[in-house]
């Protein structure tokens with residue numbers, strides 16, 4: 001236990017001092033100081049002088065999982081199953097990616113069972129109504145807006161808290177935290193001080209009243225959320241909405257979650273009726289594929305616990321200048337360089353005088369090394385102008401010696417490929433004692449090296 005100490009408190013004005021005081025410098029009264037023994041200032045105080053004592057772990061009643069259902073499966077899964085009362089959730093993403101749309105839709109849906117207050121500092125009430133008018137009928141038929149959905153256009157924090165007092169919502173959505181400001185604080189709205197202080201107030205609000213608070217936060221040009229990741233440690237859950245602004249697909253990802261896994265990903269499509277859930281993403285990411293075209297390879301990437309089929313494209317073209325260019329879209333630029341070096345040195349392909357482009361279809365970002373093999377195959381296929389087998393998926397990490405290395409979740413990946421009609425999987429050699437159970441009808445070929453895998457994959 002921390003040490004107790006004696007302090008002296010003026011009985012008239014409450015001023016505290018470390019030593020006995022004759023005349024109080026604050027109120028001017030004489031001999032008003034009394035000694036008091038106290039521990040350190042507690043963090044939680046339930047009324048004056050009432051401190052809570054620690055309890056043994058088994059004395060603490062088990063909390064039920066009291067999540068509120070969110071009738072948007074892709075969203076709910078990312079949150080860990082539903083909306084946690086008394087939680088603070090930050091939804092980050094580039095401007096224009098669809099944050100307001102997503103939370104407006106989620107808010108409207110939740111307002112059928114709970115009271116929702118949507119506060120916007122970005123748009124007028126009329127604008128939001130217009131948007132809701134367009135979205136809601138497509139989501140829920142023509143029944144009219146839910147009664148328990150409240151809207152307020154406001155940026156002053158005190159006014160927002162007043163509105164919360166009046167409406168008593170279960171769910172509060174703040175769009176965006178960068179527009180909220182406290183007039184008595186220094187700093188511009190969106191600046192570090194304002195954003196941090198306002199977020200702290202919302203944190204207290206969530207914990208004290210049991211409200212689920214969603215804060216929208218724009219990612220600024222530098223790729224940070226309003227000041228260097230300022231809020232991430234302060235909130236319970238951090239979600240990012242990402243995707244290519246010029247493509248329709250959006251990935252919702254949890255990068256931190258006190259109440260659930262951080263690996264889950266939700267997939268949406270931005271349509272003229274708002275964000276539409278994509279329950280079967282592999283299907284859409286393969287939709288535009290041209291079979292038998294050189295430079296196209298299919299792999300299975302893991303988004304959290306979920307396997308996702310994606311097409312990786314490579315294009316090589318003789319470089320008109322001395323310095324050939326390497327362009328990576330959706331794949332890590334360093335992995336591209338690594339794969340190129342291995343293709344050159346271990347497989348013997350001539351790439352030194354070629355411009356190289358690599359692209360992941362659908363605006364996805366694939367960062368994991370398990371996509372190396374498909375990337376290498378797409379480039380080898382392009383430079384040799386030979387298509388890859390159309391019925392094969394390629395999975396594996398490429399090592400510097402040209403070896404193919406094992407990846408996680410291989411069974412699940414191959415299973416997903418089988419579900420979509422692929423018949424061959426070219427994978428690294430499985431070293432585990434327990435051999436995986438491959439799906440029926442799937443030919444799984446285990447390659448030791450990149451060279452061997454390419455021989456099997458190229459037609």
Ligand code: TYD
Nearest residue numbers: 095096097098099100101270271272273274
């Ligand atoms: P928005 O939710 O305002 O993005 P954010 O809050 O992240 O800045 O969405 C912005 C874009 O989405 C805008 O360019 C228009 C487009 N959009 C649609 O395509 N369909 C829709 O139904 C809506 C509401 C927006």
Ligand code: MG
Nearest residue numbers: 099100101122
């Ligand atoms: Mg917005």
